[in-house]
Amino acid sequence: MPYYYGGYGDFLANNIYFLLLIPVMILSLWAQVQVSGSFDKYSRVSNRRRLTGAQAAEAVLRANGVYDVTITSTRGKLTDHYDPRDNTIYLSQAVYSSATVAAVGVAAHEAGHAVQYAVGYAPVRLRSAIVPVTNLGSRCSMILLLIGLLFYSQSLFLVGILLFSLTTFFQLVTLPVEFNASRRALETIEGRNLLDHEELTGARKVLRAAALTYVAALLMSALQLLRYVLIFLGRNGGRDSRRGGGRG
Numbered sequence: 365m366p367y368y369y370g371g372y373g374d375f376l377a378n379n380i381y382f383l384l385l386i387p388v389m390i391l392s393l394w395a396q397v398q399v400s401g402s403f404d405k406y407s408r409v410s411n412r413r414r415l416t417g418a419q420a421a422e423a424v425l426r427a428n429g430v431y432d433v434t435i436t437s438t439r440g441k442l443t444d445h446y447d448p449r450d451n452t453i454y455l456s457q458a459v460y461s462s463a464t465v466a467a468v469g470v471a472a473h474e475a476g477h478a479v480q481y482a483v484g485y486a487p488v489r490l491r492s493a494i495v496p497v498t499n500l501g502s503r504c505s506m507i508l509l510l511i512g513l514l515f516y517s518q519s520l521f522l523v524g525i526l527l528f529s530l531t532t533f534f535q536l537v538t539l540p541v542e543f544n545a546s547r548r549a550l551e552t553i554e555g556r557n558l559l560d561h562e563e564l565t566g567a568r569k570v571l572r573a574a575a576l577t578y579v580a581a582l583l584m585s586a587l588q589l590l591r592y593v594l595i596f597l598g599r600n601g602g603r604d605s606r607r608g609g610g611r612g
Contacts, residue, residue: 381591388587392580398573403442406466406566407458411559417459417471424475424552430482433475437461444470446477448492453478465559469567472553473574476545487540494534501530509592518599525592532589535582542578546571 415423421435434452437460438444446453453474459467480488505527512521550568553559559567 380594381587384587384590388580388583392577392584395573395576395580399442399570399577402570402573403466403470406469406570407462407464409465409563409566410463411465411468411563413558414463415468415558416461416463417455417467418461420468420553420558421453421455421471421475423556423558424472424549425478427552427556428479428482428548430479433478433482435460442470444474446474446481448481451478451481465563465566466570468553468559468563469549469570470574472549472558472567473545473571476548476552477541479548480541480545485541485544487537487544491534491537491541494530494537498530498534501527505531513595516599518596521592521596521599525589525596528592529589532582532585535578535585538578539582542575546575 418435418437425431425433432451433446434450436452436454437457438454440456441458443456444454444459453471455471455474459470477488479485505524508520508524508527510524511517512519512524549571550564553567554564
């Protein structure tokens with residue numbers, strides 16, 4: 365027979381979840397607005413050196429002794445990224461050929477990621493190592509959690525929680541990777557005088573806003589994980605109470 369349905373445990377978990385969800389969602393929405401607003405604002409501000417995003421990325425790579433990374437353009441807005449599989453920095457069209465403060469900041473950040481891989485930065489190596497298991501966890505966790513809920517299987521539900529926790533751990537590891545890439549970028553921009561003081565302030569605002577989105581993503585994932593854990597504990601408590609009452 366299926367074990368006792370922990371209705372109170374589910375009720376408590378949902379109430380705690382939705383209570384915390386409101387500020388986390390507000391933070392997430394605010395972060396997205398900040399990213400878009402900061403990028404749009406400083407995309408309209410040309411830098412005095414007329415340095416394009418591609419040139420800024422190249423400058424960061426050279427300053428850190430990295431010479432084998434390809435820099436190319438890609439479609440979309442804010443689609444900039446570094447792909448370690450082909451050792452290529454992909455810059456959106458609004459960044460690659462634009463001589464703006466935002467373009468320099470974003471491009472330098474992506475070059476910072478390339479430098480991390482070149483020097484063997486520990487958190488980025490850890491993140492790369494756990495990508496396969498994280499992808500597996502994200503695909504399978506929801507299925508197991510749903511089956512565990514429908515059929516009241518604590519064992520399947522627990523496995524689903526463990527798999528989902530890999531996603532949260534990945535988000536946690538991502539934070540130092542992103543913050544470090546921005547630090548490397550800003551240090552090089554300032555050290556090589558790629559931007560003047562006022563322009564550097566603008567680039568810093570763009571990168572800080574982007575970093576905040578990763579903080580929000582971590583909090584959202586951690587909150588979802590907490591919800592599952594509370595449901596698990598609540599149902600366990602309900603089952604134990606049921607068994608204790610039966611023995612009486």
